[in-house]
Amino acid sequence: MNAPTYIKPWLSNWSWGVRIALFLILLSSIMEFASISLSQNYVLSYLGAQPEDITFSVQLCYVGILTILPVQFRFLRYFEMRNYLLILTFLSIILNIACINVSSVMAFFFIRFFQGMVVGSISGSMLILIPSFLKMEHRAAFGSTIFYGTVLSSGVLLGLVASAVTLNSDFRNVYYYLILFQILVLIVILISFNQVSNLRKYPLYQIDWTGAVFFLAVAAGLAYTILYGSKYYWFTDTRIQLSTVVTVAGAILFLWRERIVKRPGLDLTIFRFKNFWVGLILLAVYYGSKESINIIFGYTVSVLQWSATQEMILGLCNITGLIIFMVISARILVYRKDAIFYFLFAGFSMSLLYHLWMYCIFTPDLAFEDLILPMFFQGATSGILFVPIMLFTLSAVPQTTGYTGLIFAACTRFTSLLNASAGFYNIQLYYSQLYKENFLHHITGIDENVTERLNGFRQVFLSKGFSPDQAAAAANASLARIVSLQTQLLTNRAVFLFIAILTACVLLVILLVYVIKTLRLLTP
Structure with a gap:
């Protein structure tokens, strides 16, 4: 039997048309995943959620993705692609309507889980389709580049755009726009996909x-x-x-x-392969260290009070570096698969430099221009590392294991993001308390610097018409804000230094492995 013909004849010969159609479908699922960024302020205020609830809802979306992926690849060998995508997109619209009308945190958790299942199903379908329209020698590198490049970049971009929209209008408007886009995707699916393909169906038994x-x-x-x-x-x-x-x-x-x-559902024999373990560890370090960018966004929004436009520009700088160097990495690795080590060495070296760079420049008066180049550099680091690590990890297991390696790579993303969210929180909590206690130890009534600063604050408030008692209280509050700002600043620097040390250890191990391997080859 011939290979399945999913795309209609009028489009299948138009390569760019196929790419645009598949990209729009993939983007609709990513927008569904990023929708938590569209409504997090609403959830926190209206539903009475805590910051941990927001993070947990994001993780529940990942749980839904990971749960459906093993089953999803079985579905793709039974259901017609067009009908399958139509049903999933329609379900996605229903879930977005539910997000608009939800009134409890628990119900929101369930919605996010089911959104994850829909996202995993649509994204898994695109993960199959996108490489099939590439040249055979380009599928391994460029397939993952297109798919994961879209996933990694669109989440940041959509979140920033959503933040700008929610600042200027009701949050529901963003969901209405998302639903309109998904209706457009429904039309794209209808006019692009064949109703019946040459799919050889495998029965859905023993799932x-x-x-x-x-x-x-x-x-x-x-x-x-x-x-x-x-x-x-x-x-x-x-x-x-x-x-x-x-x-x-x-x-x-x-x-x-x-x-x-x-x-x-998963072939656990893949864990017999040593290089697969190594690849998962490298992925975990990569994903975990990459999340440090959220510290920068959080600091610039909560402390420096930057505008949404400035945040979007920083995000675009980061995405630009990511896409450019991801494409360069993929193109080189198509012809030089033995260059993976050099990419790993260069990428982790750049990651080390980036975190040390941020450790040095993180100050209370951080200017917008100070971050443009580091954000681009961080994106370039991610672009250089991601494709080689994925190729190294997935090539470490035989093809007979199916998509198990890919699913466990996604699990690594889940656990790394989870550990980064909780780990950064606990590290920040520890260092924040440590630095605050150190500051308070020096803040006494006999400390000349403290007395001078308080008197300066007090005189400022007195000159503005405050009573002596009000001026004293306002001066103490101002000093407390300064202590809090310095504590957060030093805490963030400590996190960047911690990641830099971790990256340096990984880099050292990579060098040692390379040296040992080289010596073995030279030994007669």
Whole structure:
């Protein structure tokens, strides 16, 4: 039987038309994933959510993606692509309408989980289709570049655009725009895809639904434990105890299930390959260190009070560096697959330089111009590292394992983002308390600098008509704000230094491995 013909004849011969159609469909799913950025202020204010709830809702979307992916690849071998995408896009519209009308945090969690399942289904379909329209020698490098480049860049861009929109209008307007875009995507699917393809259907039997449920329990339990652990004082709280039990029990049952079923959802034999472990570790370091960019965005918004326009420009600088160097990396690796080591060395060296750079320039009077070049440089670092790491990781396992390597790479993204969110929070909490105590130790009534600063503040407020008591209270508040600002500044610098040290360790290991490998080749 011939290969499936998903695209209609009038479009299949127009390569750019196919690319635009597939890109629009992929973008619709990414916009669904990034929709939390469109409504986080609403969730925090209207639903009474806490910052941990926002992060947990993001992670639940990842949980939905990871849960559906193993099953999704089975669906693609049974359902017609056009009907499948139409149903998924329609469900996506319904979920967006639900986000507009939701009135409880718990209901919002469920919506985010189901949005993740829809996003995983549409994105998984595009992950199959996009490489099929590339040359055979370009599929491994450029397929992942197009797909993940869109995912990594669009999330930042859409989040920044959404922030600008929500500042100037009701948040519901953003969802209305998103729904209109998805209606456009429905039309694109209708006119671009064949109703019937030459798909050889594989029956939907022996799907490991039980394993998927166990996997869901592990991912959701792990996310809850790590994100809410600090808030509830870890194992002193019954909620954290219960989530930990669910996580551990779910992991044991999942591993047991995958060993006994005839058609497991994930082929765990991939963990027999040493290079696959190495690739996952490199991916974890890459994803975790990349999240430090959120510290910059948070600092410029909450402390420096920069406008949404400035944030968008910084985001565009970062995306520009990411796309340019990701394409360059992919193009070189098409012809020089043995150059992966050089990309790893260059990329982690640049990551080390970037974090040391930010450690040095992070100051209370940080100017907009100070960050343009570092943000571009950080994007270039991500672009140089991502494609080589993915190629190294996925090429470490045989093709007989199917999409298991890809799914575990996505799991690494999930756990890295989870650890980065919780890890940065706990590191910042520790250093914030440490620096604040050090400051307070020096702030005494006999400290000349403190007395001079307080008197200066007091005189300023007295000159503006405040009473002596009001001026004293305002002076103390001003000093407290300065202490808080300096504490946050030093804490952020400590995080960048911590990541720089971690990156330096990874770089050292890469060099040692390369030297040992070279010496073995030279030894007769």
